[in-house]
Amino acid sequence: MTRSEENYLKTIFHLGGGDSKSITTNAIAEQMETKPSSVTDMAKKLSEKGLVDYVRYQGVSLTAVGVKTALSIIRKHRLWEVFLVKKLDFTWDEVHEVAEQLEHIKSEKLVDKIDELLDFPKYDPHGDPIPTKDGKFQERDEKLLSEMPINSQGVCVGVKDSSVPFLKFLDKNRIALGNTIKVLDKEDFDNSLRIQMEGKEMRISHQIAANLYVKKND
Amino acid sequence: MTRSEENYLKTIFHLGGGDSKSITTNAIAEQMETKPSSVTDMAKKLSEKGLVDYVRYQGVSLTAVGVKTALSIIRKHRLWEVFLVKKLDFTWDEVHEVAEQLEHIKSEKLVDKIDELLDFPKYDPHGDPIPTKDGKFQERDEKLLSEMPINSQGVCVGVKDSSVPFLKFLDKNRIALGNTIKVLDKEDFDNSLRIQMEGKEMRISHQIAANLYVKKND
DNA sequence: AATTAAATTTAGACAAATCTAAAAATAGAT
């Protein structure tokens, strides 16, 4: 497994190729900021290795082995992100770049020990679930804040967009995972929301609300 | 800086190329288990970049920038080794392989935070000094056990050979860094030693004694 | 069904890092 192969598998998984859905070379190229022709080359190679199913002009999807491999890389990525935040005081907007490198370190013992050191976390700093060693996800009943009905309550558990600017924006506005949220009102005009967060009332644009995951209280 | 370039700089440094001593392409090739012709190619590239001085048929030595770069990689390598032992319960014979990968992770903040987490260690698990951020070494007055006079005493502080077999041998024979050592007798015939280690008397071959560093008591 | 636009693949090139085999330079020994 080269680093490049690992990155392709991860990207295909993130684009939904884990559910035998066919992902186009164009989509992969765009996501990876590379050229479609490069993706075609790699599709052939990964297909040779039995990691993806590839049909010319139709796109690729992950095989069972491909899914397993992708999940192990995602597991490493997210565990390292937790490590950086919990043990080294990185902020949640700094960890992704470093985790992109650390996820390629080859040592099963290292991953397992980091997992143990962190007390087997289930979610990463952005609220994304960490696959277990055998590739199982911790499912969670969450929905986007923008889809919560008026007067419903919940806890902020994740971000959909985990870009640096968005994360910094959230920090600046004191919006953090774990905060309690109540939807007070929706503005029809621009779909903005009036919410109560940790007791304090505030207004939030639709773009923000559509990128925050909330676990609804029963 | 590619990973390969970093490995060349590190190797040249370990072969003594940091003191403007010229290291031959053959020596580098042997150490890195590669071919002399590959080393020549890289020597040219590193020379272009101002990291080594290279004279055809004469070998290479590190420039000031080259030394600085090599030291920063060695610093990372050794800090990661300490991390693996102290925080993740790796044994001292397991860490080198993983550190070979981790030393190439690019994040100044990561190294500094690991350093801080470990409380700024001065030596790695094999007793090798860890360069400071500005490239200074912790010098230590140590000598090989094989060169200690009879009746002298000291503390075992490092290994010269840090191969897996040697480290495992030391474990098996309860020889560890930090142990107190007194030289009781030398056997002229095979240069073996009779020593007292942590109070217990034992016999040690020359080959072992010539690979153990001891800090002599005054 | 034919035409056109878009997506995808192929063909050929390139950079990085390596290798093999041949050529050149150096160092050692007569």
Next chain:
DNA sequence: ATCTATTTTTAGATTTGTCTAAATTTAATT
């Protein structure tokens, strides 16, 4: 000083991953 063995470099090939430009296939539109 010349020869010889060794070291080192060059030249050319290979692999991996990428790119551009041209060709092909597919999908959409008339």
